[in-house]
Amino acid sequence: MKIILKNKKASFNYFILDKYEAGIELKGVEVKSIYNKKFSLDESYISISKGEVWIVNMHVSPYEQGNRYNQDPLRKRKLLLHKKEILKISTKIKKEGLTLIPTMVYWSGRKIKVEIGLAKGKKLHDKRESLKKKEIKKDMLF
Numbered sequence: 638m639k640i641i642l643k644n645k646k647a648s649f650n651y652f653i654l655d656k657y658e659a660g661i662e663l664k665g666v667e668v669k670s671i672y673n674k675k676f677s678l679d680e681s682y683i684s685i686s687k688g689e690v691w692i693v694n695m696h697v698s699p700y701e702q703g704n705r706y707n708q709d710p711l712r713k714r715k716l717l718l719h720k721k722e723i724l725k726i727s728t729k730i731k732k733e734g735l736t737l738i739p740t741m742v743y744w745s746g747r748k749i750k751v752e753i754g755l756a757k758g759k760k761l762h763d764k765r766e767s768l769k770k771k772e773i774k775k776d777m778l779f
Contacts, residue, residue: 647754655755691715692715693713
């Protein structure tokens, strides 16, 4: 497993309860843009509609040599999960009021995978607490 990009804001803004591995449906030169790390997960989120899982607002920059084969950078991309996993995730979201966010993108063999996290939002005091812990850990190293 070779990590391409981690979503650092995800762990700061959310408590991540469960993690799932999903394939991502990409078209043509989008793979080359991701290989060159020309994409962003910062404002992306995951939605479930009609039994399908979609990643929304994942910005994949157009490939420079892509010409007419380039896609819309902000298009919705389908995530590939088993039906049982989708049902399990959607029931948790409805029951507990959780949300789905992408936590990282990585290579698994020759395939690009997205790790999605079932998360609960942090309050302001939780964020302050995590910053304090980070500073204490930093001070202990020096």
